[in-house]
Structures are given as structure tokens and as C-alpha cells.
Amino acid sequence: MHDGSGRITVQSLTKQFGPVTAVQNLSFTVQPGSVTGFLGPNGAGKTTTLRMVLGLVTATGGTATINGVPFSQLGQPARVVGAVLEAQGFHPKRTARDHLRVYASAIGVPDPRADQVLQLVGLGAAGARKAGGFSLGMKQRLALATALLGDPQILVLDEPANGLDPEGIAWLRQFLQAYARSGRTVLISSHLLAEVEQTVDQVIIISRGQTMYNGPLDHLRQSQQARVLVAPSDPAALTKALREEEIYNIEPQPDGRLAVGGVQAKQVADIALKAGVSVYGIEEERVNLEQLYFSLTNGQYGGAPIGQFGAPQFQQQQQFPQQPQQFQQPYQPYQQQQPYQPPRQQYEQQYQQQPYQQQQYQAPPPYQPPPQFQSPPQYQPYQPEQQQYQEPSPYAPPQVQDAPPPQELQQEQQTKDEREGEH
Amino acid sequence: MGRLITAEFRKILTVRLWWALLIPAVVLAFGWSFVAATLVTDLAQGVRDDPTFQRAGLTFQDVPWSVFALSRSINITTVFPMLFGALGLSTELHRRTITTSFLTASSRSALLGSKAIAYVLWGAMYGVVISGLAILGTLAGSGGHYLPDASGFLLIGLSGVLACLLWTLLGLGVGALLGSTTGSVLLLIIYAVIAEPILDLAFHNHVSGVLPNGAADGLTGATASTIIVDHLNSPVLAQIPPDVFNAFLNVIRIGAGAIGAFDWWASGLIFLGWTAALFMAGMLVNQTRDIT
Numbered sequence: 001m002h003d004g005s006g007r008i009t010v011q012s013l014t015k016q017f018g019p020v021t022a023v024q025n026l027s028f029t030v031q032p033g034s035v036t037g038f039l040g041p042n043g044a045g046k047t048t049t050l051r052m053v054l055g056l057v058t059a060t061g062g063t064a065t066i067n068g069v070p071f072s073q074l075g076q077p078a079r080v081v082g083a084v085l086e087a088q089g090f091h092p093k094r095t096a097r098d099h100l101r102v103y104a105s106a107i108g109v110p111d112p113r114a115d116q117v118l119q120l121v122g123l124g125a126a127g128a129r130k131a132g133g134f135s136l137g138m139k140q141r142l143a144l145a146t147a148l149l150g151d152p153q154i155l156v157l158d159e160p161a162n163g164l165d166p167e168g169i170a171w172l173r174q175f176l177q178a179y180a181r182s183g184r185t186v187l188i189s190s191h192l193l194a195e196v197e198q199t200v201d202q203v204i205i206i207s208r209g210q211t212m213y214n215g216p217l218d219h220l221r222q223s224q225q226a227r228v229l230v231a232p233s234d235p236a237a238l239t240k241a242l243r244e245e246e247i248y249n250i251e252p253q254p255d256g257r258l259a260v261g262g263v264q265a266k267q268v269a270d271i272a273l274k275a276g277v278s279v280y281g282i283e284e285e286r287v288n289l290e291q292l293y294f295s296l297t298n299g300q301y302g303g304a305p306i307g308q309f310g311a312p313q314f315q316q317q318q319q320f321p322q323q324p325q326q327f328q329q330p331y332q333p334y335q336q337q338q339p340y341q342p343p344r345q346q347y348e349q350q351y352q353q354q355p356y357q358q359q360q361y362q363a364p365p366p367y368q369p370p371p372q373f374q375s376p377p378q379y380q381p382y383q384p385e386q387q388q389y390q391e392p393s394p395y396a397p398p399q400v401q402d403a404p405p406p407q408e409l410q411q412e413q414q415t416k417d418e419r420e421g422e423h
Numbered sequence: 424m425g426r427l428i429t430a431e432f433r434k435i436l437t438v439r440l441w442w443a444l445l446i447p448a449v450v451l452a453f454g455w456s457f458v459a460a461t462l463v464t465d466l467a468q469g470v471r472d473d474p475t476f477q478r479a480g481l482t483f484q485d486v487p488w489s490v491f492a493l494s495r496s497i498n499i500t501t502v503f504p505m506l507f508g509a510l511g512l513s514t515e516l517h518r519r520t521i522t523t524s525f526l527t528a529s530s531r532s533a534l535l536g537s538k539a540i541a542y543v544l545w546g547a548m549y550g551v552v553i554s555g556l557a558i559l560g561t562l563a564g565s566g567g568h569y570l571p572d573a574s575g576f577l578l579i580g581l582s583g584v585l586a587c588l589l590w591t592l593l594g595l596g597v598g599a600l601l602g603s604t605t606g607s608v609l610l611l612i613i614y615a616v617i618a619e620p621i622l623d624l625a626f627h628n629h630v631s632g633v634l635p636n637g638a639a640d641g642l643t644g645a646t647a648s649t650i651i652v653d654h655l656n657s658p659v660l661a662q663i664p665p666d667v668f669n670a671f672l673n674v675i676r677i678g679a680g681a682i683g684a685f686d687w688w689a690s691g692l693i694f695l696g697w698t699a700a701l702f703m704a705g706m707l708v709n710q711t712r713d714i715t
Contacts, residue, residue, distance in 0.1 A: 048715070056525060056714040078527040089519045091438055098437035106430035106527040146523055 002067030002074055006032030006153050006185040008053060012062035015048050015209075022048040024209040025062070030187050030202075032153075035180045037200030037217070038189040041297050045209040046189040047085070050158050054083055066154060078107040081154040082147030087139035087163060089146075092132025096123060096142050099131055100149060107150045117145040122171070136163025144172075154185040161195050173199040193293040207297040220292065227261045227285055228268050229253070233278035241275035242268070257281075427528055427537035434520075435545060440510060448503035448549065452496055452556040459492030460564030467569050486654050487571035490579060493561045494647035495680040497554060497583035498640045502615060504549035504587040508594025509607040511542050512709065516602045522714055535706045539595065546591025550584030557583065575650045582646045582687060586639050586694070593635065593698040599705030602712070623682040631683040632690065635697040641690025644681020651675055 008030035015023040023045040030036045040046050051057040053064040055071030066074060066081055074080050090099055100114035118127050121141040126134070131142060140163050147155060155176070161169050176199055180186045190196045193203075203220060205213040213220060227249075232238040235258055239250055242260065249261035260268055265284050272279045435441050467488045512535075515521040528534035558576055571579075598607040615636045623631035631637035652672060663671065676684050684690050 051713075051715065054526060056522060058711060058713060072530060075529060077529070081526075083522075083526055085522055086519065089522050091434075091514070091518050091520055093438045095437070098433070102430050102433045102437065103523055103527050105433055106427055106524070108426045150527070 002069045002080060004153070005067055006183070007068070008064075008066055008154065008156075008185065008187060009068075010049065010053065010062070010064045013049060013052060013059055013064055014061035015045070015052060015057065016060045021209055023052070023059075026206065026209065026211055027062075028204045028211055028214045030185055030204075032185040033180060033183055034201040035176050035186040035188060035199055036202040036204060037193075037196040038187055038204050038206070039193055039196070039293065039297075040189075040191065040206040040212075042191050044191075044206050044297065046191075046206065047158055049206075050083070050085065050156055050187075050189060054081065054085070054156065056085075076107070076150070078103070078150035078152065080150075080152055081156060082150060082152035083155075084140070084143040084147050084157040084160050086158065087136055087143050089143065090131035090134075090139065093130055095128055095130050096134070096145075097127035099142065100145060103146055104149055109149055109151075113149060117148045120148060121145045137165055137168050140164055141168070152184075155179060155187070157186070157188045159189055159191070161190065169195075194290055197289065205293065205296050212296045221289060223292065226264075227259050228263055228265045229257050229259055229281075229283050229285055230265075230268050230272070230279060231257045231281040232272060233280065237275055238272055238277045241271050241277065245271055247271075259285075424533060424537055424540075427533055428541050430524075430527075431538050431541035434515075435541065440514075441507065441545065444503045444507050445549065445552065448500050448553055449556050451503075452500040452553045453560040455499055456492050456496035456557040456560030457564035459495055460489045460561045461566075463488045463492050464565045464568050486569060487575060487650060488569040489561050489565040490571050490575060490647040490650050491678050491680075492564065493557055493576075493579050494583075494643040496557045496560060497579070497586065497643050498680050500553045500557070501583075501586050501590045501639065502612065504546050504553070505590040505594040505611055505615065506608060507549065508542055508546065508591035508596075509598040509611050510604055511538060511591075511595045511598060512705070513598035513602060513604045513607050517604045525714060531710050532706075535599075535709060539592065539702065539706070542591050542595050543588055546588035547584055549591065550587030553587055554580040554583035571650050571654075578650065579643060579646050582643045582691075585691065586642045589642075589694055589698045590639060592702050596698065596702030596705035599709050600701065602708075626683060629683045629685065632681075632685045633693060635694060637681070637683060638685075638690045638694035638697065640681040641676075641684025642687055642694060644676055644679035645684045645687040645690055647679040648672065648675045648681070648684075649687065651679075 010029070011027050013023055013026040014021070026045070026049060038046055038050070048057060049064075052059045053066065053071065055077075064070065071077060071081070094102075096118060097114055100117060101111055104111055104114050115124070115127060118124050121144050123138060123141050123145060126138065131139065134142065140160060144157070144160070147157075157176075160172060164172060176186045176188065180201075188196060188200065197217070200217055202215065203213065203217050204211060230238070235252060235256065238258060239252075242248075242250055247260060247263055247267075249263075251259040251261075253259055265282050269279055269282055467486070512521075515524055524534055525531060528537075558580060562570070570576075594607070594611060597611055598604070601607045601610065619631070619634055619636035622634065623637055632641055652675065673683070676682065681690070685693065
């Protein structure tokens with residue numbers, strides 16, 4: 001029987017689909033009490049990994065356990081783990097309520113639970129409608145309702161934001177955070193960091209089937225580094241002068257500029273002046289989290305950088321100065337070889353491919369936090385024996401709400417800080 | 424297990440498929456047996472009045488010829504429970520509800536076992552309705568002549584229920600094996616309705632009795648033939664040499680729609696073997712199938 005820890009453990013997990021290695025030697029642990037983001041580009045092996053964890057796909061090698069045992073040994077799996085894997089798992093001619101009642105009887109929860117979860121996800125009025133007529137967002141909600149039927153300790157969601165409108169995303173974010181704060185486990189995958197940045201506390205970043213980063217999102221944030229881009233009249237002379245000042249983190253850029261890390265613009269300008277090098281332009285550039293994410297995951301389907309067609313792409317080997325602590329694969333800590341040069345071309349391409357999502361998440365709609373959010377979170381240990389359903393959070397209808405007053409915002413921020421302080 | 428069987432019943436009852444297939448089954452079972460019984464009765468009356476047979480001392484007065492109509496209509500109608508079974512698991516794979524079904528079941532074998540039990544019960548339900556309607560059609564079409572006694576009806580009816588039940592399970596297995604709704608429906612219809620009847624005509628012997636469709640037809644067809652033979656004027660038949668008798672039996676089985684069939688119990692066992700093999704193969708494939 002399982003240990004009730006709420007922990008998901010993946011060890012050396014590997015999956016081959018014929019000649020294709022979808023997941024390669026992947027290891028990570030997901031802890032209860034926080035929302036963990038499982039990130040990687042499309043095709044990185046996220047869905048395959050989640051399906052292996054849930055016993056739907058047989059691993060070629062390695063193990064995946066939930067509460068210490070493989071999924072198949074959970075006994076009553078739906079009471080331990082609920083999963084939203086796709087918004088398509090419905091018979092189009094079956095009504096939402098009937099769909100839930102089918103699985104309510106399979107799990108062994110009473111029928112009224114079907115209406116309860118419908119209310120919980122905001123589909124209370126659509127119970128008698130056939131799932132085939134649902135929008136993608138409604139299907140996502142119905143899938144979530146199905147996952148919640150057994151009141152599971154662990155929630156696994158694969159790209160749950162797909163098809164949800166901004167209100168739905170805000171609601172989901174709030175719901176998942178409250179769920180995690182009650183001491184349960186939430187694992188949520190996404191191909192966009194920005195999409196889950198405000199939801200998750202922990203991140204696992206994978207690329208090409210391997211773990212690139214596994215740790216708190218804050219550690220990743222702290223590793224963001226500023227760099228100075230300078231256009232000197234004589235790059236060689238400036239490089240020499242900088243080295244004399246013991247500044248070694250210098251990278252020539254394709255456009256002739258130098259990128260200098262770990263310094264301030266003023267410092268570089270002073271050194272240039274002293275060395276008698278003219279400076280035609282100087283700017284400070286801060287690598288944001290999204291760029292960092294791209295640099296961690298690039299290369300999977302990346303094209304050659306501008307001006308380097310045909311040239312080997314990965315030549316300069318440089319270490320990240322402030323290394324995040326929890327890299328699990330020391331031999332391949334970073335796939336990219338130019339940490340401070342965000343793959344512009346690729347980034348811009350991706351940006352253009354996903355314009356609406358960027359838009360959507362950069363200015364998340366304000367929503368009023370439910371009462372629970374205004375006081376410091378209280379840890380509610382999960383009690384597996386307890387059959388009665390406890391709502392993780394009061395149901396908040398996904399509707400546009402006015403911006404919360406400043407005081408509340410402040411309090412929420414405070415709460416967030418305290419929570420982050422725990423890590 | 425009980426909970427999973429309830430869930431399977433709910434899956435069936437919350438969509439229209441079960442009655443969408445039951446309606447044509449009812450119409451076909453009644454219609455075919457009614458028309459066939461009418462024709463058999465007309466033919467039998469013609470034979471009875473034929474002076475040749477009368478001079479030979481062969482009396483066909485009490486022979487329950489209408490069992491041919493009964494068994495044949497049941498054989499034809501089994502195509503509907505077969506399709507019902509074929510869509511049992513393949514629809515779940517096609518609609519991707521299998522993901523949730525596996526996630527909410529204690530194990531894959533528990534889910535597949537519960538599905539098998541639910542579909543056996545539904546197959547039996549189809550069988551009862553189909554046999555019942557076929558009996559009614561035979562009664563109505565024959566005008567009260569050339570009918571078997573109650574035990575004859577019961578025997579053929581039961582063999583019909585058994586055939587429907589096994590066809591449902593066989594369909595479930597094929598659907599699970601192929602994992603495709605269209606694929607399994609097309610394959611089963613083409614095989615059972617077109618391919619094997621042609622093969623049966625080509626072989627004309629016990630080869631077709633070994634094939635799945637021939638064995639299934641034999642289940643009802645051989646039961647019907649036995650009833651006929653038992654009712655025939657036994658002193659006359661006793662004088663016939665064994666090889667001629669076997670040829671005669673074969674002709675009767677052809678009339679009952681079971682070319683080259685073995686005895687009903689042997690046919691039943693052969694068909695049970697086919698069903699078990701295909702069903703087990705389908706379940707084994709899904710025991711390890713990657714649900715991606």
C-alpha cells in the first residue's frame with residue numbers, strides 16, 4: 001500500500017518509441033504543499049513522462065512512483081491522484097453529468113459528488129449538456145472536475161491552460177495554489193514558463209527528454225544576470241583593458257559589440273575611457289526569466305544563429321556565473337553555449353508563434369483573492385482516511401472582478417513573501 | 424469490481440448505441456423469421472400434397488420445418504450484438520475515455536474484466552430479445568403449422584442466447600485487438616456477412632464448421648437440424664444407409680443455415696474457443712497498450 005506522502009518520484013525514467021527517445025534518464029521529485037511546474041518545449045517528453053507516472057505508458061527503463069509505489073499498486077488510484085491529461089477524453093454524446101456519474105461509480109463516490117465537482121469548476125449550469133458541444137475551455141473544466149471526483153491528494157495537469165480564457169486561467173491559478181496550500185501536491189506541465197510563472201513555486205525544466213533544472217522558481221529568478229552590451233571602436237583593446245581589470249566574462253557579439261557580464265555600464269565606460277577606446281554605444285541588458293528558460297531549453301528545434309549558418313553552433317563553453325543549486329545532470333548542465341546571448345531568432349519566432357499567450361500572461365487580469373488568501377496560509381495535512389470531501393478552497397466563480405484595493409494587494413504580496421520564505 | 428461493472432453499465436446506458444443497434448435487431452429477427460416461416464409453411468404444404476412422397480410412405484405431417492426459419496433469423500441477427508461488442512472497448516480507445524477509465528480503475532485487468540462481464544450480460548440481453556422476437560415471428564409466419572414443441576423452441580432460443588452472448592464477447596475482443604472502431608466494425612461485417620458465407624459455399628464440408636461464423640451458425644443451425652431429424656419418420660430413416668443419412672443431414676443443415684456444421688455442442692465449443700482466443704488476445708494487448 002502507498003505511504004500517503006503525496007510525493008511523486010521519478011528515477012532514471014526512459015522511454016523509447018521505436019527509434020525515438022522521448023524521455024531519457026529523467027529524475028525528479030515532486031513534493032506536497034507546493035505547485036510544481038513541469039516545463040519544456042513541445043516534444044520535450046512532458047506528456048510521455050506524466051503518462052508514465054500515471055501508468056498509462058510503460059517505461060522502457062527507470063521507475064516512477066506515487067506515494068512510494070507504482071501507479072498500478074495504488075489500489076484506489078483515483079482517490080490518490082487525479083489527472084487532467086487532455087481535454088478530449090469524453091464521449092461527445094454523453095452529458096457532462098453522465099460522464100461524471102460513470103466515473104463516480106467507478107471510483108466509488110456517491111452520485112451527488114458529480115454535481116458537486118461540476119459546481120466546483122463552474123459548470124453547474126452545463127451538467128445536462130453533451131460534452132461534444134463544449135468549448136475547449138469547458139472541456140478543460142470538465143476534465144478537471146473528473147480529476148477531482150475522488151478528492152485526490154495529488155493533482156497532475158498536462159497543459160491545463162490550453163483553451164482557457166484569461167478568467168479561467170486566473171481561476172485555475174487560484175484554485176491550484178489553494179489546493180497545494182492545503183498540503184496536497186500539484187504538478188502542472190506547460191511549454192511556456194510565462195503561463196505558469198505566477199502559479200508555480202517549484203520548477204522542473206526539461207529539454208530533449210532530460211532534466212535541465214529542478215528547484216525553486218526563486219533560485220532561477222536569482223540567477224538572472226545583467227550584462228553590458230558595449231560598441232567600442234577597438235574591441236580587442238577594450239577586451240585587453242577589461243582583462244587587466246580582472247573582468248573576464250566577455251563575449252564578442254555577431255554585430256561587433258562586446259557583451260560583458262557581472263559589471264555595470266559605468267564601470268565599462270570608465271575602463272574604455274582609461275584605455276583610450278571610444279564607446280559608440282553602451283546599454284545594460286537584463287536577461288529575463290523567459291529568456292533564461294529559452295536558453296535552458298533551446299537547441300531542440302533551434303535553427304542556426306544569425307550569421308553562423310553552417311558553422312558549428314556550440315563552440316564557446318562558458319559556465320553560468322551564478323549557478324542554480326539543483327542541477328541534476330552535471331555533465332550537461334546547459335545545452336546552450338552562450339548563456340547570455342538569448343537565441344534571438346528562435347525567441348522571436350516563438351514569440352510570434354504564441355503572440356496571444358504572451359499577451360495574455362504579461363498582464364494577468366486582477367482578481368480578488370478569496371478570504372483564505374488574505375491570511376497566512378495554514379497547513380492542512382491531508383487525511384487519506386477521511387472520506388468526506390473537503391473543498392480545497394471556496395468556490396470562486398470565474399468572472400471578471402474589480403481590482404482588489406491596494407491594501408489587499410499588499411497583504412497578498414506579504415503572504416506570498418512569507419510563503420516563499422519557507423523554501 | 425462491482426463498482427466498475429456499474430460504471431460499464433452507465434457507460435452503455437448513457438449513450439444511444441445500445442438501442443440504436445437493438446431496434447434493427449428486433450426488426451430483423453421478427454421480420455426474417457416471419458417471412459421465412461411463411462415460405463417454409465407454403466413449401467411444406469406443397470411437399471405434403473405431392474403424390475410422390477405420399478406413395479413412398481413418407482409423412483411430413485408433423486415435421487417442425489419452421490425451425491429453419493427460426494434458427495436462420497437468429498443467425499443473421501447476431502450481427503448486431505457482435506457490432507455492439509466490437510464498439511465496447513474500441514469506442515473508449517477512439518474517444519480517448521480509456522485514459523480516465525484506466526485512471527479510475529484499481530487495475531487494467533479489473534477494468535477489462537468488468538467490461539467483459541458487463542458485455543456478457545448485455546450480449547445475453549440481446550440474445551433474449553432476438554430469440555424471443557424470432558420465436559414470435561416464426562409463430563406468426565407459420566400460421567400454427569410445422570412448429571416444434573415448447574422444448575424445441577426453448578432449445579433453439581437458448582442456443583440463440585448463447586450465440587449472441589459469444590458474438591458480443593468475440594466482437595469486444597476484436598475491437599480491443601484492433602483498437603479502432605471503423606476497423607473492427609468493417610472487418611467483422613465483411614468477414615461474417617460476406618467472406619465466410621462465400622468460403623462456406625466453396626468448402627461445403629466441415630471446414631466451414633470450424634471457422635468462427637460457421638461454428639456460430641452451427642450452434643443454432645445444428646440444434647434446429649437435430650429437432651427436424653428427431654421428428655422425421657424414424658422407421659423410414661432407419662432403412663437409409665449411413666452415408667445417405669449423413670448427406671441428408673447435411674442438406675437439412677444447409678437448410679438451417681449451418682453448412683458443414685458439427686453437432687450443436689461441438690459447434691458451441693468451437694465457437695467458444697474462437698471467442699476465448701480473440702477476447703483474450705484483445706485483453707492482453709490492452710493490458711500493456713501505451714495510452715499516449
